[in-house]
Amino acid sequence: MSDERDPSPYDALLLLSFGGPEGPDDVVPFLANVTRGRGIPEERLKEVGQHYFLFGGVSPINEQNRTLLDALREDFAEHGLDLPVHWGNRNWSPYLTDALRELTLAGHRRIAVLTTSAYASYSGCRQYRENLADSLAALTAEGLSPPRVDKLRHYFNHPGFVRPMVDGVLKSLAELPAEVRSDAHLAFTTHSIPRSAADTSGPVAEHGDGGAYVRQHLDVARLIADAVREETGVAHPWRLVYQSRSGAPHIPWLEPDVCDHLEELHSAGARAAVMVPIGFVSDHMEVLYDLDTEALAKAAELGLPVRRSATVGADPRFAAAVRELLLERAATERGRSVERCALGSLGPSHDLCPIGCCPARAPRPAAAGADSPCA
Ligand SMILES: CC1=C(CCC(=O)O)c2cc3nc(cc4[nH]c(cc5[nH]c(cc1n2)c(C)c5CCC(=O)O)c(CCC(=O)O)c4C)C(CCC(=O)O)=C3C
Numbered sequence: 001m002s003d004e005r006d007p008s009p010y011d012a013l014l015l016l017s018f019g020g021p022e023g024p025d026d027v028v029p030f031l032a033n034v035t036r037g038r039g040i041p042e043e044r045l046k047e048v049g050q051h052y053f054l055f056g057g058v059s060p061i062n063e064q065n066r067t068l069l070d071a072l073r074e075d076f077a078e079h080g081l082d083l084p085v086h087w088g089n090r091n092w093s094p095y096l097t098d099a100l101r102e103l104t105l106a107g108h109r110r111i112a113v114l115t116t117s118a119y120a121s122y123s124g125c126r127q128y129r130e131n132l133a134d135s136l137a138a139l140t141a142e143g144l145s146p147p148r149v150d151k152l153r154h155y156f157n158h159p160g161f162v163r164p165m166v167d168g169v170l171k172s173l174a175e176l177p178a179e180v181r182s183d184a185h186l187a188f189t190t191h192s193i194p195r196s197a198a199d200t201s202g203p204v205a206e207h208g209d210g211g212a213y214v215r216q217h218l219d220v221a222r223l224i225a226d227a228v229r230e231e232t233g234v235a236h237p238w239r240l241v242y243q244s245r246s247g248a249p250h251i252p253w254l255e256p257d258v259c260d261h262l263e264e265l266h267s268a269g270a271r272a273a274v275m276v277p278i279g280f281v282s283d284h285m286e287v288l289y290d291l292d293t294e295a296l297a298k299a300a301e302l303g304l305p306v307r308r309s310a311t312v313g314a315d316p317r318f319a320a321a322v323r324e325l326l327l328e329r330a331a332t333e334r335g336r337s338v339e340r341c342a343l344g345s346l347g348p349s350h351d352l353c354p355i356g357c358c359p360a361r362a363p364r365p366a367a368a369g370a371d372s373p374c375a
């Protein structure tokens, strides 16, 4: 078999995602799963529940993952890559443990895992690794012998993730009124996280204030802004901003908030903006509510023309990137040296999260890292 289509040692790919409710009755149990043991105030839960009820209790995230699964299967088939693609979630059905049980019972022994989070952070990386460790432990407790799992590297700077977003920004710019288009600011937005979590994201020694989380986002923002300038000849001013903050007000989280930023832009005389949700892989509730509902309402109130650009979703270039990441890792595991595709200044991310990377408040077992048993 040619190296370009040899997935060994892997015998399956698992898409690992957040999960979301698919009807009004799912909302509260879903939120209980999300916040289990983390002391999110009930006020906030009710507020978040409202976001979901506005959309009939349905988060689009599961449907988008189904579409991504289709795109991955289609891409694999087109490229002669014979590898089953499965799906499991942290917080809603289909649950990760059930997906891994099914794979175990079907005889799979070594699984590559793709998370729907492109960046380093506790929520986007280590927490998924903890979920994997928990599920493997649950299957062992059931008397099964679960497979080994490897998490594919962070793909924030992979061209298959960045280029579709560049196209999205160009499209959004084109939709702005012609007379303000070239003045538009780019507001790159991602999930706010506690400052303490940002500072300890990624290999701690390597990164300054804001950790790998902020550096990785800044690199992607710069890449997109540069590509847009090359395409349009306009150097749009840009800034990295944050959204979807939760938690107690006295604990510092990453700022500024996207809505505050729009207000600031407006009072500084800006004439238009495009919000670019680089922190998210698909148009799930954070995008649909926090940006398309809340932030666009703020923009309308200000009379500021604002568009929200597309996430990668199931773009065929993203599906191709997943195939490349998988084959790259497979070849590495077979001891071959391979090209590791990455744009920008940070280079390709590590395959194995270093010890202590993105620490949890209370240390717990995590799979697929340098500090994992049998990694
Ligand atoms: C970095 C990051 C990502 C991006 C990476 C990734 O994609 O993984 C992300 C994604 C998502 N976050 C999501 C939903 C929620 N996140 C919450 C809470 C939190 N997120 C955090 C961080 C992140 N979150 C943090 C530090 C908290 C507070 C503490 C905690 O609880 O860990 C809460 C609880 C209520 C609230 O506090 O808002 C909910 C309901 C959904 C599903 C949306 C849908 O249903 O369509 C998705 C994709």
Ligand SMILES: [Fe+2]
Pocket (backbone or CB within 6 Å): 123, 191
């Ligand atoms: Fe979240």
